[in-house]
Amino acid sequence: MLDRSIESEILRLWHAEKWPVGTIARELRVHHSAVRRVINPQEVNSSEKKRRPSKVDPYVPFILETLEKFPRVKASRLFDMVRQRGFDGKPSQFRAIVASIRPSGHREAYLRLRTLPGDQGQVDWGHFGRIQIGRASRPLVAFVIVLSYSRAIFLRFYLSQNTEQFLRAHEHAFEHFGARVPRVLLYDNLKSAVLERSAGAIRFNPVFLAFAGHHRFEARPVAVARGNEKGRVERAIQYVRTRFFEARRFSDLADLNRQATQWSLSIAMERPWPEDKRITVAEAFEHEKDKLLPANPEPFPCEDRVETTVGKTPYVRFDRNDYSVPHTLRGKPVVIFVDEASLRVLHEGKIVAEHRRSWDQAAQIEDLAHIDRLREEKRAATKSSNLDTLGHATPSAIPFLEIAAKRGGPLGRTTRDLKELLRLYGATVLESALREALESDLAHIQALRHILERDRRESGRVVPRPLLLPDDPRLRDSFVKPHDISTYDRLIHTEDADDDPAKD
Numbered sequence: 447m448l449d450r451s452i453e454s455e456i457l458r459l460w461h462a463e464k465w466p467v468g469t470i471a472r473e474l475r476v477h478h479s480a481v482r483r484v485i486n487p488q489e490v491n492s493s494e495k496k497r498r499p500s501k502v503d504p505y506v507p508f509i510l511e512t513l514e515k516f517p518r519v520k521a522s523r524l525f526d527m528v529r530q531r532g533f534d535g536k537p538s539q540f541r542a543i544v545a546s547i548r549p550s551g552h553r554e555a556y557l558r559l560r561t562l563p564g565d566q567g568q569v570d571w572g573h574f575g576r577i578q579i580g581r582a583s584r585p586l587v588a589f590v591i592v593l594s595y596s597r598a599i600f601l602r603f604y605l606s607q608n609t610e611q612f613l614r615a616h617e618h619a620f621e622h623f624g625a626r627v628p629r630v631l632l633y634d635n636l637k638s639a640v641l642e643r644s645a646g647a648i649r650f651n652p653v654f655l656a657f658a659g660h661h662r663f664e665a666r667p668v669a670v671a672r673g674n675e676k677g678r679v680e681r682a683i684q685y686v687r688t689r690f691f692e693a694r695r696f697s698d699l700a701d702l703n704r705q706a707t708q709w710s711l712s713i714a715m716e717r718p719w720p721e722d723k724r725i726t727v728a729e730a731f732e733h734e735k736d737k738l739l740p741a742n743p744e745p746f747p748c749e750d751r752v753e754t755t756v757g758k759t760p761y762v763r764f765d766r767n768d769y770s771v772p773h774t775l776r777g778k779p780v781v782i783f784v785d786e787a788s789l790r791v792l793h794e795g796k797i798v799a800e801h802r803r804s805w806d807q808a809a810q811i812e813d814l815a816h817i818d819r820l821r822e823e824k825r826a827a828t829k830s831s832n833l834d835t836l837g838h839a840t841p842s843a844i845p846f847l848e849i850a851a852k853r854g855g856p857l858g859r860t861t862r863d864l865k866e867l868l869r870l871y872g873a874t875v876l877e878s879a880l881r882e883a884l885e886s887d888l889a890h891i892q893a894l895r896h897i898l899e900r901d902r903r904e905s906g907r908v909v910p911r912p913l914l915l916p917d918d919p920r921l922r923d924s925f926v927k928p929h930d931i932s933t934y935d936r937l938i939h940t941e942d943a944d945d946d947p948a949k950d
Contacts, residue, residue, distance in 0.1 A: 452476065456484045463547060501535040502528075502543050508562060513548055521545070531562045531737065564737025566594040567628035568679035569616075571607055571636070574691055577699065579605075580806030582766070586699075588691075588706075589615035592682040593628060593738075596730035599682050599714045601690070601706045603699060605805055612638035613657050614748040614786065620661065622710070626738035630664045632676045640667050660746045662739060689713065699805075750784040760816060762791060762799075766807040770816040771799045836864055839873040842880035849889035863891045871898055 452474060459465040459474075460481075467485070471478040502509075505528045512524060521544040525537050533540070572588040584605040589612075591600040600619040604611050620627050633639045641649045648667060658665045668676050690709050696702040715728035722730075754762055760773040764782055771780065771791050775798060783790045784803055789811075791799040801811045836843040843864055851857050868876050879897040883889055888897075 453484050456481055460485050500539075500543070501533065502540060504560065504562065505531065505533055506543075506547065507560065508565070509544060510547060513544075517548075531565060561594040562737070563595045563734035564626075564628060564739070566630045566632065567591050568594060568632045568676040568682075570634055570676065570679045570683060572683040572686065574603070574687075577605070579698075580804075580809065582805060582807035584805060588683070588686060589619070590679055590683050590686065591616075591619045591631070592679045593623070593731065593734060594678055596734040597678065597682070597717075597720060597727050598623070598731040598734075599686075599710055601686055601710050601714075603702050603706060605699065607636075607638065608750070609638045609651060609653055610748055610750045610784075611786075612636070613654070613746060616657065616661075617745065617748060620741040622707075623738065624735060625741045625743070626735060627661050627663045627741045629739060630666055631658075632679075633665060633667045634676065635667055639665060657746050660744075661742050685714075748785070750782075752782040752784075753779065754782060755779050760820060761810070764789060765805075767804045767809045767811060769799065769801045770810070770812040772816055773820040836861070836868065839868055840864075840877040840880055842877055842884060845884060846880050846889050846894075849884075850891075853889070855890075860891055867894065867898065871902075875901065 455474060456470055456476075459470050460467075465473075467478050467481050470476075471481045474481075508528065508531070509524055512519060512527070521541040522537070524544055525533075525540050528540070569589075569591050572590060574586045574588055576583050577586045578584075585607075586603060586605065587607055588601060588603050592598070600622045602615060602618055604615060637651070639651055639654050641651050650665065654665065690706065690713075694702070694705065696705060715726065715731065717727055719725050719727050719730040750764075752764060756762060756771055756775045756778055758776060760771050760776060761768040762771055762780060762782060763769075764784060769789055769791070775793055778793060780798070781792045783792065787803055789801045789803050790797055799813060799816070801813065804811050836847075847857065847860060847864070850860050864876075871879075875898065879894055879901065882897055883894050886893075888894075
């Protein structure tokens with residue numbers, strides 16, 4: 447037995463709204479025979495025999511939903527809207543029908559099961575396991591949009607479901623459909639689209655709302671736990687699983703997406719159109735294509751954006767990988783912009799580093815120019831450290847180096863030679879020799895060595911000399927094996943015996 451409230455609604459829709467039995471049964475989710483039992487069967491049969499098909503019939507669901515959202519909209523405006531969707535009837539007939547079906551009070555929105563060309567698309571993600579990239583295991587997800595009228599499918603795989611990838615996937619889809627956009631896109635309660643909802647209140651992701659406004663389409667989430675309201679995209683994902691992905695071989699993500707695009711434009715378009723098996727989805731799409739809205743030619747910024755500060759090492763981290771930046775940015779704030787293929791680092795509005803994006807993990811992506819400049823700074827720092835050491839131990843070394851530099855001498859080599867003389871002779875002896883060289887205007891390393899060697903001979907000091915060994919580890923690390931000297935004794939005895947005159 448049907449509930450009294452359902453029976454009452456059946457009678458209201460039949461008598462007041464003039465809905466046919468099939469529409470009442472479909473929308474109230476009851477069997478058509480139950481609807482007939484509530485209505486006088488004789489009246490049903492006689493009314494349905496008298497009723498003639500009308501050009502407006504396919505547009506009635508659209509009109510009802512529009513009136514639900516905008517109950518005071520004029521029939522003339524509705525007429526313009528349905529004309530954009532293909533209606534070619536007369537305005538007088540149309541106004542009469544609108545007057546008969548315009549609701550007098552609040553009613554639940556009508557969900558269109560039969561959509562008009564270009565009016566609606568359905569969106570969802572599908573999970574297809576994981577993919578190994580280097581040391582990283584990434585989720586493999588498919589983004590699918592199906593046009594509700596023609597059933598044309600857009601398919602592309604991604605390694606993330608974040609908001610930036612979500613928006614980027616839409617841009618790819620619109621390009622796939624010829625830079626065209628459906629008027630309405632239906633969504634499940636994806637976090638990229640809907641942040642939260644309570645009863646009828648919905649809080650959209652503000653970035654996604656800006657994206658929808660940029661391309662001028664309506665984003666519409668389906669009711670909670672009512673996935674059947676976007677059943678076409680659910681079936682499309684299942685179709686992708688069975689007709690495309692099963693036993694599919696691919697070398698990497700780019701190869702998989704090339705195959706997905708080819709499949710979407712061939713096999714998926716060649717299947718029969720569900721509304722009329724005599725034509726294909728491709729033929730239905732050709733009829734629908736011009737009814738889609740043109741996408742905004744200006745691209746929407748879909749890059750990941752991260753603000754960070756460069757640490758002690760000249761790298762920034764994004765998605766578990768490190769990317770090099772100029773070493774001069776240590777401790778400074780930067781902004782990272784990332785898309786599917788590249789990563790850019792900006793400081794004070796200027797690009798300071800560009801890299802390919804890595805989907806690996808714990809990888810270091812480096813620009814050789816950044817590393818070379820860091821090495822140059824390290825070498826300069828080493829020179830500065832050498833000067834500090836010399837200046838502290840032998841103050842006269844600084845003016846000695848300044849005079850040597852003015853005369854065009856090799857400053858780096860002179861600094862190394864002074865450090866070696868400091869090691870051999872000590873600070874006191876070297877400082878005395880430096881003063882003598884400066885007083886005699888002999889700021890040359892050879893003159894300094896001559897002074898030091900003269901003083902050594904006069905004082906009788908012994909200067910340790912470095913033992914220079916070859917770099918060959920076979921010689922450097924080998925040990926000398928002592929020889930048995932008894933062989934020399936035998937040689938001596940043999941020589942004595944040869945010299946014995948008794949043998950003669």
